[in-house]
Amino acid sequence: MDNRTFFRAAAPVTAALLALTTACTGSTVQGRPGAAGVRDPFFPKAGNGGYDVQHYDLAIDYRPDEGRMSGTAVITARATQGLSAFNLDLSGLDVEDVKVQDAAARFNRTGQELTVRPAEELEKGEVFRTVVTYSGKPRTVKDPDGSEEGWIPTEDGAVAVGEPVGSMAWFPGNHHPSDKATYDIALTVPKGYEAVSNGRLESRTDKGTGKSDKSNNADDSNDSNDSNDRTVFRWRSSEPMASYLAIAAVGKYRVSTGATASGIPVYNAVVPEEAKASAEALGRIPEIVDWGSRRFGSYPFAAAGAVVEAPDTLAYALETQTRPVYPGAPTVDLVVHEMAHQWFGNSVSPKSWKDMWLNEGFATYAEWLWSEDHGGLSAEERFQAFLKGDTQVDPAADADWAAFPPANPPSAEVISDDPVYYRGAMVLHRIRQEVGDEKFFALVRGWAEEHRHGNADTADFIAYTERLTGKDLDKQVWQNWLYGADKPKG
Incomplete structure (x- = not known):
């Protein structure tokens, strides 16, 4: 009997066993593990697949004298596929307990990946709640370009910053800008310290005063015996935020x-x-x-x-x-x-780290517009100064802005280099030169509005620009300025 005959014969038996299993358990096996990374071109391990975070509720108790924190992260997410397991990004820190839908979950650590296996598989579309309890000394993370992010100790406290992947040093999450969520962040610190985060300060409560604060669902289980000497600051970000934009700052x-x-x-x-x-x-x-x-x-x-x-x-x-x-x-x-x-980077966030010029080009051009609107150099004067390298007009004009095309940085090490900022701004000015002020400023406002609180990439920007202005800018702008390898002449 050849293999094909064997499998034909075995198929009815396999089907019968599957049917028996289904009858006994009342379910079929549907879930699969979510991806450990979203294949970002520069940070392929960042983020995770299989779910979309809706909200983070973080409760962190930090002790500056010891440099230690204890934290509870409550992560509400929606499964985008059936999930037998999923990953969270977390660098360092000790994970003590994980619960999914109020049931204990198995978990393990490999590098920056915290793999969670819920007691019951999650169905596609299911909104689920994961609670991670953790503690330890948070780390400082070194970027590919050599700069530091993550949890940065200061003389009397610490500041946490996260671009591009440093936020995983202080809370577990889906740490890629393509997955934005709302946040509640409660920071507990010694009395006499301030604790600052994103959004609006909902409350500031000294423990042991008899006051009760239930303004969010943050877990206060990290209270200690000396809780009377501590203050809780509760911050709320009601608009979506990419995790790299989260901040925690503790100091006097x-x-x-x-x-x-x-x-x-x-x-x-x-x-x-x-x-x-x-x-x-x-x-x-x-x-x-x-x-x-x-x-x-x-x-x-x-x-x-x-x-x-x-x-x-x-x-x-x-x-x-x-x-x-x-x-x-x-x-x-x-x-x-x-x-x-x-507006540009936070509300309209990049789909991948390759799209950094959409953040930095717009922010740099905003500086030029501010100058133009307040009696300083016009954007045209800035543009010409950079084109000619005229540092008499603008001291920054000797920047190496033509080293690579802004929409195609060659590596993670250079995504914050001069071309992303200055040539990115020059791309915007070239559009302005081609379409005129009326259409250009309608474009700037419309771009921020169309993608408000969302994500976009360079292809989205090109399509939107040509749709709004009605002009083919391929040769004049995109090929020459945005993607061209050679230094543009004008």
Whole structure:
């Protein structure tokens, strides 16, 4: 009997056994493990497949004197396939317990992957709740370009930043910008410390005062015997956020509050030694938000503000959602750049890290527009200065902006290099030159509105631009400026 005959004979037996199994268990095997990574071209292990996170509820107790945290992450997600197992990204820290749908789940660790096997398989479309209890000393993560992110200790506390993958150093999640979610973040710290995160401050509660705070579902199980000496700060981000934009900052900051003319609350936290030097630039945040709302469309979030750390804390500023973080006192131009990211990068987030120019090109061009609108250099003057390398007009014009095409960076090490910023901005100006101001500014506002709180890539931008303007820009802009390997001539 050949193999084909054997399998034909065996098929009815196999089917009968499967039917018997189904009758006994009342179900069929449908689930499969979710992918451990979303195949990002530069960070293939980042993110996970098989589910879409809807909400993170994080409760973190941090002890600066020990550099240790204990945390509980409640992750609400929807299964996009039947799941027998799924992964969360988490670097370092000790996982003590995992529950899925209130039932104990098996789990194991391999590198940055926390693999979870629920007691019962999850059905496609099912909304499920995962609770991870963890603790330890959170790590600092080194990027491919050598910069540091993750959990960064400071002189009197710490600041957590996450671009591109540092957020997995302090909470488990689906850490890729393509999966955005809302957040509740509760930070418990010693009395006398401030704890700052994204969105709006819902409450600040000193433990042991008899006050009760039930403003969200964060788990307070991390309370300790000295809880009377601790304060809980509860922050809420009601609009979707990519996890790399989450921030946790703990320190003895000077806090100031205010509001924009349109009523958006502004919350700034500044290390005392930088307070005086930061006052001018931070004082213009309300003006910058309202200016951006006129240029780019309505401000996409319910809060604004800043965190200013000591200059040696970080090697860069970062557009953490609603509350950018700065290493030392920022200039007005830098605040304009990071606040422009609230529209471009935070509200409209990249589908992959290859699309970074859509973040940085727009934010850089926002600086040029701010200058143009406030009596400084026009965007055309900036563009010509960079084209000619004229540092007399713009000191930054000697940047190596033509090293590679902005839509095709060659590696993860260079996704924050000059071409992504400056040539990205020049791409936008070339569009403006081709279509005129009326269509260009309609494009800028429309792009931010069409993809508000979503994700987009370069192909989306090209299609939207040509649809809105009605102009074929392939030769003039896309081939030459966006994808061309050679330095454009104009």
